[in-house]
Amino acid sequence: MPDPVLQVRDLEAGYGHVSVLRGVSLDVAAGEIVTIIGSNGAGKSTLMKAITGFLHLTGGTVTLDGRAITGTAPEKLVRRGLALVPEGRMLFGPMSVAENLALGAHTRTSATEIAQDLERVQALFPVLAERAAQPAATLSGGEQQMLAIGRALMSRPHVLLLDEPSLGLAPKVIADIFGVLDGLRAEGLGILLVEQDANLALKHADRGYVMRTGHVVLTGTAEELANNDDVRLIYLGAWHGNE
Amino acid sequence: MPVWNPEYETMPRESLAELQLRRLQSTVAWVYERIPFYREELDRRGVKPRDIRSLDDVRLLPLTDKTALRDTYPYGMFAVPLEQVVRVHSSSGTTGKPIVVGYTKGDLNTWSELTARIASAAGVTAADRVQMAFLYGMFTGGWGMHYGIERLGATVFPAGSGNTERQLMMMQDFGTTALVCTPSYALYIAEVAEKAGIDIHSLPLRLGLFGGEPSGEGMRAEIERRLGIIATDNYGLSEVMGPGVSGECEHQCGLHMAEDHFLFEVVHPETGETLPEGEEGELIITTLTKEAFPVLRYRTHDLTVIDASPCVCGRTLARMRKVRARTDDMLIIRGVNVFPSQIEDALFQIEGIEPHYVIIVDREGAMDDLEVRIEVAGEIFSDVMADMVAFTKRVAERIHSVIGLHAKVTLVEPGTIERTVGKARHVIDKRQAL
Numbered sequence: 001m002p003d004p005v006l007q008v009r010d011l012e013a014g015y016g017h018v019s020v021l022r023g024v025s026l027d028v029a030a031g032e033i034v035t036i037i038g039s040n041g042a043g044k045s046t047l048m049k050a051i052t053g054f055l056h057l058t059g060g061t062v063t064l065d066g067r068a069i070t071g072t073a074p075e076k077l078v079r080r081g082l083a084l085v086p087e088g089r090m091l092f093g094p095m096s097v098a099e100n101l102a103l104g105a106h107t108r109t110s111a112t113e114i115a116q117d118l119e120r121v122q123a124l125f126p127v128l129a130e131r132a133a134q135p136a137a138t139l140s141g142g143e144q145q146m147l148a149i150g151r152a153l154m155s156r157p158h159v160l161l162l163d164e165p166s167l168g169l170a171p172k173v174i175a176d177i178f179g180v181l182d183g184l185r186a187e188g189l190g191i192l193l194v195e196q197d198a199n200l201a202l203k204h205a206d207r208g209y210v211m212r213t214g215h216v217v218l219t220g221t222a223e224e225l226a227n228n229d230d231v232r233l234i235y236l237g238a239w240h241g242n243e
Numbered sequence: 244m245p246v247w248n249p250e251y252e253t254m255p256r257e258s259l260a261e262l263q264l265r266r267l268q269s270t271v272a273w274v275y276e277r278i279p280f281y282r283e284e285l286d287r288r289g290v291k292p293r294d295i296r297s298l299d300d301v302r303l304l305p306l307t308d309k310t311a312l313r314d315t316y317p318y319g320m321f322a323v324p325l326e327q328v329v330r331v332h333s334s335s336g337t338t339g340k341p342i343v344v345g346y347t348k349g350d351l352n353t354w355s356e357l358t359a360r361i362a363s364a365a366g367v368t369a370a371d372r373v374q375m376a377f378l379y380g381m382f383t384g385g386w387g388m389h390y391g392i393e394r395l396g397a398t399v400f401p402a403g404s405g406n407t408e409r410q411l412m413m414m415q416d417f418g419t420t421a422l423v424c425t426p427s428y429a430l431y432i433a434e435v436a437e438k439a440g441i442d443i444h445s446l447p448l449r450l451g452l453f454g455g456e457p458s459g460e461g462m463r464a465e466i467e468r469r470l471g472i473i474a475t476d477n478y479g480l481s482e483v484m485g486p487g488v489s490g491e492c493e494h495q496c497g498l499h500m501a502e503d504h505f506l507f508e509v510v511h512p513e514t515g516e517t518l519p520e521g522e523e524g525e526l527i528i529t530t531l532t533k534e535a536f537p538v539l540r541y542r543t544h545d546l547t548v549i550d551a552s553p554c555v556c557g558r559t560l561a562r563m564r565k566v567r568a569r570t571d572d573m574l575i576i577r578g579v580n581v582f583p584s585q586i587e588d589a590l591f592q593i594e595g596i597e598p599h600y601v602i603i604v605d606r607e608g609a610m611d612d613l614e615v616r617i618e619v620a621g622e623i624f625s626d627v628m629a630d631m632v633a634f635t636k637r638v639a640e641r642i643h644s645v646i647g648l649h650a651k652v653t654l655v656e657p658g659t660i661e662r663t664v665g666k667a668r669h670v671i672d673k674r675q676a677l
Binding site: 039040041212213229230233234235237239240 | 250251254258261262264265266268269270273293295296297300349531532534
């Protein structure tokens with residue numbers, strides 16, 4: 001494996017006295033999709049928040065492109081090349097699509113480069129060009145997710161973190177979004193993906209980690225995980241007709 | 244006996260817990276979206292599906308009692324439109340309207356899988372010929388076992404219940420090797436056979452799968468002796484699925500619970516407080532995979548104890564003790580709590596008593612009267628009055644030592660207490676009519 005762009009070692013974090021992450025380590029290299037699988041409550045979203053500086057760490061280190069970023073404020077991390085697409089998207093609803101995208105580039109200075117990136121994002125998600133003037137709140141769920149990803153890409157990240165991007169979306173939209181993620185990987189972006197739909201995640205990921213109550217209990221290539229008995233029985237099983 | 248589905252039935256318990264958590268989260272989201280009753284109950288508690296982050300969080304969910312299912316009669320607790328429901332069953336509804344339950348195609352698939360497990364654990368193989376002397380119709384007992392036994396590959400005779408002579412004819416002519424019915428009906432079949440001079444022990448019958456009513460070890464021993472079979476107990480209730488919820492393996496040391504499809508808790512029957520493993524209390528069941536009729540924390544009113552220690556058979560699924568009593572069949576007689584099962588257990592300890600009895604509670608003025616009417620073997624009846632009095636006294640003392648109350652014991656001749664083809668009626672509480 002090439003040198004990881006993102007390296008997480010023995011991460012510990014929590015809320016108040018409740019410790020949620022109990023020593024999590026993982027790597028993401030350029031040009032790979034790495035997924036984290038686990039139940040709600042396993043600590044996946046907390047891990048995303050801890051890596052991106054939204055949560056105070058009680059232990060462990062985070063390294064980006066070989067430089068320690070442990071304890072760095074979120075806005076500085078964006079400048080260094082770490083972008084998060086949060087669960088629930090967190091868009092600015094009354095602002096237009098174009099304004100939301102522009103906000104994604106607020107850490108940057110070169111107008112030419114920003115314009116190039118905007119063009120690129122709009123090529124990935126043509127609907128964002130079509131609806132550039134519309135308030136973000138008027139977009140469909142799938143379009144909002146595209147906007148959230150587009151906004152994150154406007155910071156020109158080296159590593160993109162996505163928290164539950166498929167949540168509540170129609171299968172067709174999910175396929176479109178994951179098609180774009182596949183393309184970004186091919187261009188060399190490192191992607192860390194938290195996804196409740198383990199079937200979907202393992203289909204697109206190169207490697208994965210299984211988390212349970214704040215620990216990584218299993219790691220391997222996506223194929224190894226998909227063939228693992230535990231993963232197959234617990235995370236890939238279908239029930240309630242909808243999974 | 245072979246484990247039908249080793250992947251799940253012998254899953255490491257840690258993996259099983261994670262599977263249960265995933266399925267619980269899925270179920271809570273499912274009912275919150277689809278069943279107004281549960282959405283209101285969760286909203287009232289300020290609980291969202293996302294708040295279920297560990298198995299202990301099941302305690303955030305409301306208990307569901309039978310009344311909720313009655314109040315929403317007939318379809319109010321269905322989570323899918325009727326177009327997706329392929330089967331409807333209902334409870335016997337001895338009091339008022341019955342409880343109506345539904346199944347999707349997926350639910351029927353799960354159900355067959357679980358009853359196939361039960362049958363396999365009881366020793367049934369594809370080579371067996373299984374006589375279903377269970378009520379069919381709206382009752383879940385017959386149908387549930389029927390499909391599982393077919394899935395397992397055994398040959399099913401859907402005899403239904405009743406017409407005991409015909410049951411015996413089939414047993415002899417069709418070469419029945421396994422019998423499925425209520426334990427009380429099994430005894431009745433034995434009795435009819437004995438009277439007709441049919442030697443059941445000479446028939447190929449070797450297994451009995453019993454459910455539908457609580458029964459004790461005394462009853463089991465009696466059935467095994469008289470029918471010459473291995474008797475296993477299985478458990479289920481229509482409100483959560485029907486038979487298939489749990490069943491004994493050949494070691495007869497408790498009923499393995501289908502923990503991959505249900506979450507089981509034991510709570511204090513009055514306070515609803517969760518009790519630790521190993522303590523007796525009321526069994527609470529949450530369905531984990533049901534689509535049409537999921538229930539959260541359903542109060543079974545059945546008293547049991549859960550044991551998660553490993554079983555010799557290799558199954559990792561925890562075991563529940565045979566249900567001997569229900570919280571709602573507890574009688575309060577002269578202020579004392581009495582379970583009919585306690586009286587039954589006392590009776591089975593006495594030589595010469597037939598397993599047919601009825602407990603009659605009445606009120607004379609302000610005083611509760613307890614009468615236990617029992618059938619005794621012919622040879623017990625003696626011309627010597629003193630012998631009869633002594634025997635009656637011995638039975639009364641035995642009952643007194645178990646429940647602490649004096650009971651009037653009446654001996655009746657064999658065959659005089661009403662037989663049933665389904666669930667036996669052992670208690671007549673005349674006070675309720677007052």
